[in-house]
Amino acid sequence: xxxxxERIVIVxxxxxxxxxxxxxxxxxxxxxxxxxxxxxxxxxxxxxxEVAAGILDPQRIAISLAVVLPGVRLVRGEVTGxxxxxxxxxxxxxxxxxxxxxYDKLVLAAGSVNKLLPVPGVADYAHGFRGIPExxxxxxxxxxxxxxxxSTDDPAERDARCTFVVVGAGYTGTxxxxxxxxxxxxxxxxxxxxxxxxxxxxxxxVAPHVLPELDKRLAATSxxxxxxxxxDVRMKTSIDEAMADGVKLTTGERVPxxxxxxxxxxxxxxxxxxxxxxxxxxxxxxxxTLQVLDHPEVFACGDVAAVPDLTRPGQVCGMTAQHAVRxxxxxxxxxxxxxxxxPLRRYKHxxxxxxxxxxxxxxxxxxxxxxxxxxxxxxxxRGYHLMSMPGNRLRTAIDWAVDAVSPRQSVEFGLVRGAxxxxxxxxxxxxxxx
Numbered sequence: 001x002x003x004x005x006e007r008i009v010i011v012x013x014x015x016x017x018x019x020x021x022x023x024x025x026x027x028x029x030x031x032x033x034x035x036x037x038x039x040x041x042x043x044x045x046x047x048x049x050e051v052a053a054g055i056l057d058p059q060r061i062a063i064s065l066a067v068v069l070p071g072v073r074l075v076r077g078e079v080t081g082x083x084x085x086x087x088x089x090x091x092x093x094x095x096x097x098x099x100x101x102x103y104d105k106l107v108l109a110a111g112s113v114n115k116l117l118p119v120p121g122v123a124d125y126a127h128g129f130r131g132i133p134e135x136x137x138x139x140x141x142x143x144x145x146x147x148x149x150x151s152t153d154d155p156a157e158r159d160a161r162c163t164f165v166v167v168g169a170g171y172t173g174t175x176x177x178x179x180x181x182x183x184x185x186x187x188x189x190x191x192x193x194x195x196x197x198x199x200x201x202x203x204x205x206v207a208p209h210v211l212p213e214l215d216k217r218l219a220a221t222s223x224x225x226x227x228x229x230x231x232d233v234r235m236k237t238s239i240d241e242a243m244a245d246g247v248k249l250t251t252g253e254r255v256p257x258x259x260x261x262x263x264x265x266x267x268x269x270x271x272x273x274x275x276x277x278x279x280x281x282x283x284x285x286x287x288x289t290l291q292v293l294d295h296p297e298v299f300a301c302g303d304v305a306a307v308p309d310l311t312r313p314g315q316v317c318g319m320t321a322q323h324a325v326r327x328x329x330x331x332x333x334x335x336x337x338x339x340x341x342x343p344l345r346r347y348k349h350x351x352x353x354x355x356x357x358x359x360x361x362x363x364x365x366x367x368x369x370x371x372x373x374x375x376x377x378x379x380x381x382r383g384y385h386l387m388s389m390p391g392n393r394l395r396t397a398i399d400w401a402v403d404a405v406s407p408r409q410s411v412e413f414g415l416v417r418g419a420x421x422x423x424x425x426x427x428x429x430x431x432x433x434x
Contacts, residue, residue, distance in 0.1 A: 005030040008335055009089055009103035011079050011271075013037030013065055014045075015324035016302025016331070017109035018390065023332025025071045031339070034101060036075045036091055040065055043131065044389050046321065046357075047396070049172065052135040052142075053179040053359070054410045056399045062132060063391040075101065079110065082275050084295060105297055105335050108284065109328065112266035112303035112319060121242030126262035129172055136415055138261065143412040145258055146184060146199075150191035160256035162188075162199045165247055166263060167239060169205035170213065171356060173263030174222055177203040178358040181229045186408060202232040202255065205264075209235055211364075213318070214354055218364040221373040225358045266319060268304045280306040280316065289344035290331050299335060301327035310348040317349060325388075355381040 008024060010017045013035055024033045041062040050056040065074050077091035077099065090100045114128045127141065128134050142164070149161035164184070166177045180201045188194040203210070203226060210226065210233065211219040226233050234249075239260075241248040246256040268282040277292060278285040283306035285293050290307065292298040301307070302324035306316040317323045327347055334344040355365040355377070363377035365384075372380060382400065386393045 005032045006104040006339060007032045007034060007102065008105045008107065009101055010035045010107045010109060011082075011089065012109035012111050012269075012302070012304075013039070013042055013074075014109065014111040014302065015321050016111070016328035017107070018042050018065070018069070019325050019328025020107050020109060020301065020332045020335070021069050021072050022390075023329055024335065025069060027336055029336075029339070032073065033071070034073045034075055034103075035065065035069065036077050036079055036089065036101070037065065038076070038078050038094075040074065040076060042068065042390055044385075045130075046171075046388075047385060048129065048132070048135050049175040049179050050357070051132065052129070052139045052176065053183040054139060054408045055179075055403045056396065058132045058136060060392050060396045060399055061389075063389065068390045079271055080274075082106070082108075082271075084275070084277075084298070087297070103297075105338065106299070107331050107335065108272070108292075108298065108300040108304055109302045109324075109331070110269035110271050110304050111324075112268055113270065114262065115265045115267040116262075117264060119239060119242065122239075122260075122262060125242040125244060126167075126260040129176065129261060129263055130266070133415075136413070139410070140412045140415040141259065142180075142184065143187060143410055146187040146191070146194070147412070149197065150188075150193045156256065158194075158197060159200075160245065161258050162194075162197055163202070163255065163257040164200070164259045164261070165202045165204065165239075165255060165257050166261045167204045168263030168265060169203055169207060169210040169233075169235070170263065170265060171211070173203060173205070173261070174210050174226070175357055175359075176261055176263060177201055177231050178222075178226060178229070178362070181231060182359055183408075183410075187410060200232060201230065202234065204234050204237050204239065204249070206236060206238050206250075211356065214356070214364075215366055215369075215371065217371045218354070218356065218366055218373075221364040221371075221377075222356055222358060225362045225364075266303065268319075272304050283316070288346035288348075289334055290327060290347060291334070291338075291344070296338065299331045301331045307347055310346065311350075317347075322352070322354075323349060355384050357381050357385075 044061040047061045051058050077093045079091045081090040088100045088102050127138050145161040149158045166173050184199045210223045238250050239247045284300040286300050286305050290299045303319040309315045309317045353366040357363050363381040365372045365377040365380045
């Protein structure tokens with residue numbers, strides 16, 4: 001009886017999982033690579049705000065895993081558990097059927113989910129922003145609020161529906177707030193009733209300034225652009241309570257609104273805590289080769305892994321796409337090295353800079369630590385995204401070109417809040433359908 005090839009199971013098809021699989025399929029040895037992922041596509045998350053604003057078709061940032069990872073066996077499912085002794089992974093497929101897979105090597109790259117804070121009402125009334133269903137729902141919701149504002153004669157209701165609150169001034173929250181005013185301005189222009197109606201966007205964060213993880217010069221550029229667009233930027237401020245008709249700020253002020261976008265950050269997928277291995281702030285403890293401590297057959301990378309940062313002794317690498325991409329590449333190489341009994345490489349990160357798209361002709365970037373703003377930063381930002389995307393580059397570039405010369409077509413599709421767009425991904429019942 002022929003012996004089956006060694007099976008490498010990868011949990012998660014985000015940046016880290018995709019890069020791991022891509023590195024493995026180019027190897028000529030007899031191995032089986034299995035990728036377990038809830039969707040059949042790789043989501044290019046950095047461009048999600050442009051989907052919500054109607055700039056990009058959602059299919060542009062949803063890249064078929066079967067197309068870009070030929071030779072990888074794609075298993076659709078949500079992983080529910082890992083049995084380290086039996087070397088098996090349990091999962092639920094999209095129709096909630098239970099199944100399991102054995103492995104010889106396991107790579108945990110399950111990514112992250114919305115981070116909730118114990119703020120009353122947030123899970124009920126806030127909109128998350130971690131996937132295409134959430135982005136499309138938010139786009140529908142914003143269109144609906146503008147149209148309902150135009151149809152009411154109540155000034156207070158109109159003001160509330162034309163007020164949009166974003167909590168979290170990191171990458172996602174800043175880009176959502178930056179794209180928002182232009183999007184709502186275009187929508188309101190269709191309705192003569194809203195000709196003199198102020199449309200208010202607020203960006204809140206407990207941090208001292210926007211984009212606290214970036215160079216202060218880039219953060220200052222982003223802050224300036226936001227304020228020039230009329231965004232009410234309030235730092236060292238968050239919300240104490242969310243309600244159906246508004247939010248209460250930590251300053252005591254009550255803001256009537258029908259829109260609360262929750263972008264306060266992410267936390268590792270709840271799967272990691274359930275495995276029972278040592279963690280640091282919910283992330284698996286690994287060594288610099290990405291191997292899980294005391295389990296050399298298991299690797300972890302990306303947002304679920306607390307990878308020691310060799311450039312900052314005593315700290316771990318941040319939860320960023322840049323780290324996830326590079327760790328995924330190293331995980332693939334080290335899995336192959338482990339199969340051959342060869343020495344494993346250590347992960348050492350060299351920061352190449354960051355890009356932030358601020359909508360319109362504005363962006364902030366520091367490629368190779370050279371601070372840029374305006375059109376130069378915009379060109380660098382879009383060039384970076386096109387190079388980083390695994391596919392759909394031409395179609396994405398065409399969408400950008402069309403948006404620059406043609407009015408956006410934005411209509412409400414009647415999407416409603418459901419199991420596919422929950423904010424509270426900590427709930428076991430909802431997490432199964434993330």
